[in-house]
Amino acid sequence: MAQLIDGKAIAAQVRAEVKAEVAAWVAAGHRAPHLAVILVGDNPASASYVRGKTQAAAEVGIASETLHFDTHLTEAELLAEIERLNADESVDGILVQLPLPAHINPSRILHAIRPEKDVDGFHPVNAGRLLLGEPGFVPATPAGILELLRRSGIETAGKHAVVVGRSNIVGRPLAVLLLQRGIDATVTVCHSRTSNLAALTQQADILIAAIGQPRYITADMVRDGAVVIDVGINRVEDPAHPRGYRLVGDVDFEAVSQKAGWITPVPGGVGPMTIALLLRNTLYAAQQRYTYTYKARPL
Numbered sequence: 150m151a152q153l154i155d156g157k158a159i160a161a162q163v164r165a166e167v168k169a170e171v172a173a174w175v176a177a178g179h180r181a182p183h184l185a186v187i188l189v190g191d192n193p194a195s196a197s198y199v200r201g202k203t204q205a206a207a208e209v210g211i212a213s214e215t216l217h218f219d220t221h222l223t224e225a226e227l228l229a230e231i232e233r234l235n236a237d238e239s240v241d242g243i244l245v246q247l248p249l250p251a252h253i254n255p256s257r258i259l260h261a262i263r264p265e266k267d268v269d270g271f272h273p274v275n276a277g278r279l280l281l282g283e284p285g286f287v288p289a290t291p292a293g294i295l296e297l298l299r300r301s302g303i304e305t306a307g308k309h310a311v312v313v314g315r316s317n318i319v320g321r322p323l324a325v326l327l328l329q330r331g332i333d334a335t336v337t338v339c340h341s342r343t344s345n346l347a348a349l350t351q352q353a354d355i356l357i358a359a360i361g362q363p364r365y366i367t368a369d370m371v372r373d374g375a376v377v378i379d380v381g382i383n384r385v386e387d388p389a390h391p392r393g394y395r396l397v398g399d400v401d402f403e404a405v406s407q408k409a410g411w412i413t414p415v416p417g418g419v420g421p422m423t424i425a426l427l428l429r430n431t432l433y434a435a436q437q438r439y440t441y442t443y444k445a446r447p448l
């Protein structure tokens with residue numbers, strides 16, 4: 150039976166650290182860090198994640214505002230809004246919640262955010278810095294996964310990490326982070342066109358599932374004692390549930406938790422870490438500290 154990696158508890162610890170640092174920053178005479186979140190349209194999941202972000206910001210003393218626009222907002226209008234926030238000296242961090250409506254080109258929007266305010270780390274300048282191992286903003290979900298491993302005392306050096314998924318938000322940046330000096334994993338990246346996926350996942354000491362398919366990773370794909378990190382947040386219909394749906398990950402938790410050594414639950418795993426690390430990035434944006442480094446050894 151796997152040990153649970155309690156993302157909810159670890160995220161609370163990170164938030165407490167951010168809260169203390171924000172308090173010290175403000176006590177030193179600075180204004181509170183300020184995050185602007187842009188939400189376009191009415192995707193209920195996006196609205197709920199954004200609420201989670203602004204609520205968590207308030208709890209740690211970060212000022213935030215949500216700019217909520219109708220789904221018909223044009224790309225030009227959104228670009229104008231970003232230009233306004235780029236120029237606003239009182240705004241430290243800008244986040245555009247994804248996905249955007251189909252008529253808006255997400256790259257064009259993300260490229261318009263000043264890299265110094267890009268707390269999501271999605272701007273090509275920050276992506277390039279990450280690739281080169283230079284100081285920059287690291288996307289919150291991959292950074293959160295590294296914190297989960299580090300704070301659980303899980304060794305990464307010399308381990309075989311298998312990342313399933315190659316998105317710009319999770320898979321790719323995570324693979325690059327795992328290779329970073331001080332983390333020192335050996336990394337395999339798999340995706341929808343990988344042949345014989347199971348043969349690769351079975352070799353993982355650390356298996357990260359970021360596919361976006363409910364319960365895609367089954368027990369036969371996992372090595373005994375492996376560390377399994379489930380990034381998926383899939384809503385599946387469940388009439389028995391008060392909300393009419395249930396959240397399940399990309400991992401078949403029930404079966405895989407019998408075999409893995411460590412596992413993250415959904416909900417309560419990676420999701421809360423994404424929010425906690427966004428807050429940390431926002432504090433760093435205010436402090437103009439565009440980096441953090443990971444220690445190879447646990448805290």
Ligand code: L34
Nearest residue numbers: 197198201245246247248269382416417418420421423
């Ligand atoms: N720009 N877009 C931008 N940045 C991001 O970092 C995100 N992401 C992903 C979607 N779009 C984005 C998020 O914020 C996914 N994501 C996210 C954030 C938080 C949670 C899930 C996804 C989260 O809080 N999950 C909870 C359950 C929430 C619920 O009940 O619905 C959990 O325990 O997993």
